[in-house]
Amino acid sequence: NQSLNRAETVLAFSVSDSGIGIPADKQTTIFEPFLQADGSTSRKYGGTGLGLAISRELARVLGGEIKVESSEGRGSTFTLFLPQNYSVSPMERAAARIMPQAVEPEPISNGESEEPEPSEFALADDRANILPGEKSVLIVEDDRDFAQWLLDVARQNGFKAVVTMRGKTALDLVREFSPVAITLDLSLPDIDGWHILNRLKSDLTTRHIPVFVISAREEPRNALRLGALRFLTKPIDEPQIRQVFEKANEMDAKAAKKLLVVEDDESQRNSIRELIGNSTAQVVEASDGGAALERLRNEPVDCVVLDLMLPDMSGFDLIEKIRSENEHLPIIVYTAKDLSQEEEEKLNRIAQTTIVKTVRSPERLFDQTALWLHRDAATLPEDKRELLRRLNDPNEILAGKKVVIVDDDIRNIFAMTSMLERFKMNVHSAETGKAALELLQAEPETDLVLMDIMLPEMDGYETIRAVRKMYGFEQLPIIALTAKAMKGDREKCIDAGASDYISKPVDTERLLTLLRNWLHR
Template sequence: YLPLKYKETGEYLTASLSKSTAAINILPAIIPSILPKRSNEDVVEDDRAAINYVDKVVLVIEDDIHFSRIMREMAHKAGLKVVVAISYLEIFDCILNYAPIAITLDVTMPETNGWNILKLLKGNKNARHIPVYVISGIDYKDMAYGMGAKSFAVKPLSGIMIETLFQQMITFNNHKLKKVLAITANKNDSIELAGLFNNETIATFYAASGKEAFTELNAAPFDSVVIDYSLPEAMDVLKFMQAEYPGTPVIVYANNQIIKNELQIIKGWHYGVLDKSEGFYGKLLSGVLKALHVNINTLSDEKNNLIEAAMAREDILIGKKVLIVDDDVRNLFALTAAFERCKLEVLTADSGKEAIGIVALETGISMVLMDIMMPDMDGYETIRQIREEEKNKYLPIIAVTAKAMVGDRRKCIEAGASDYITKPIRTDQLLSLMRVWLYNEEMV
């Protein structure tokens, strides 16, 4: 169902699954007959009821109704369609259903953490290739670029600025063949990189010295640059890139540890840094594809496996202890199986009272997944009682609701939930959300 076209009755039309859609796992015990309908909370009029397969769609993540309307009007002038979303659930549903060519994201929305959304998008293999154009009322440009944004703009935006933004999206979407410059004097690396990057969407060029690199860079712009830091002129090339092509993604790799002050300079430019340890080529390929906004699902199985193996070694989920609270044993079983495959330690409770007891007695719980609709003590009350303990002040609690109803998001947050998600639960979406909150927990 990519994309979906809705009948006037609200029913879903069926269509064949694309490769990228088929790659998304859905927990088997938690699937209703149709996808969840859009919540009526904070509804903004958009084009979702009039999207055809050939339309180019932009996903606008924005809670300012007036600004959303302006964005829609300007998008129409550029020949684009718009869908508007706010909640995590709706964002991923829109990505799956409408295959947007670009996303605009307001990171300063009062009720939704826009930075968390950006982390989610760039951490999800089915969404990370979509260019995100960040919009903010405050100048957070460095942070946005450091987290993988395609561009950054500060409100208020004039009509000309919005028009230019949409034209940039169209131009980038039409730019299918991406150029990568690999700078290394190591012949073995050149051979490996040739096999790693080259496919129908990426053309790789090589430079074996600083002189050759400057020649290539002066001849034409590149979409991304990869450079071996053992090259004597590496820092000179990086300084040139920062001065002449500050928006071009650069990945620096090194056999040995980079000197601390030089490393700080490189990271200050928001360049990626990798060491040639186990899983290096998978990490490098993943980083380049992310920088180029190339869909991982278009790769061969061999390259996909290379990326997944590399990223699995550093997955923040590994070893974390998660409590699942749900009165339905089928859901407990399905979630437990999915989590254990990710090397999570799983605890379960089938009632609110049992959950409160486990949280009070068990040490090292990193997250709670709380079903809201439970008999006796519902999820709202369970969350409130868990939050009464000072030690649970920062414990990530993700509420799980049966369907998107008016006020669900607000009620969950007011009860003390960190975030919420609705059934049917897609494993990749849930795991991405969990990674964001586990990352936040480690920063506290």
């Protein structure tokens, strides 16, 4: 440390404890943000893993440093070294102007970046010469070269194209040009792409527009569950790009999308036909799994609604067979079957939506088929438009619902509670897994749980498993929260019994979308 080496006098402040000590191989790790000596999800002690990282940075700002001496079972001594007199050298001052400032993320985000907005690149797109009736696509992409490539291929496939790197601008352009398809990158400079996807799919004037997510982020299941038609992981090749625009052309050319209903009860099939069919949706039927597979092999279908209880095979087997031949086909499970935890978890992996048949479930079925068939609400009868408006009113869906937040960081609890209470939700909280179990036993009417995975002693995975063993909570929606966001985290959460997953820092729009999806059921 140059500041300490130059100092005439150095002050040392030491703090010793007689605790459990820190292994030698962890004595560097503990100064990293969000890391602790015991970094497991079930560590004995709580906390965020930020204390020493912040202390180290404060020491550096003051021209000093922190050292640790420790041995397991004998405690630790942390020493802060500071120069008695400290002034920043010209070289350090220049470096400070160049180096970016490290900013701790907020626990709750609205998806919008607070960074200064970079200047938008200019591509010679077609926004100035799109005539009424001409087909256009919107390209939302922050990589200039990739955006130019998409623009070129779109034109080769008969589209006019409009390009922007900004999410805010994209939302305005959708309303101005009414594109027949959108390509969307998730990493945008001003608004997170998840926020854009949610806005597009929760607005009845735009949710019928097919969205192709093209991103380096590997979260295809989340994108498809939120309403994207396809998810393509960068880097991608030209045939894949051409398939995007070919699919957009195909969907635009269809006056009526085709829905396959797989149900052995004829009265149920007739009810669904009456509910959904009109000039923008053609309903075809199959009374068993074999007939459904035969139809799918002989004619194009845009979405499938199926019951799990079929005469010739289980609905689960049918979905697996459909997926092996039609990887991207949206599947809506519509069933009266009492689902076990294992069955719920499996459906979360292989189907877009599961709707349990109740008095209100036909409305939910209409809403979901309208979403996945990309039906323009403006073309529906007035009573159906009003139904969609009511079902997609976020305040109507969330108001009065009881949510339990389980998190050992009171700041996260406060931030999420403040946000959810704005939607008139009834929020309770617990800071440990044990406290969460006791709270749920005392509040059996709970509608949903937000479960942090990194909890002291009893981690989130163990707590979720314990909840699932409690009578009456087998199908309670549980959304797992984790700061790790590592590949495979979602699968691990689902395997433990979680209904869904979201990573921290929590994006408000994505969280609200998940809440609406699960509280709709």
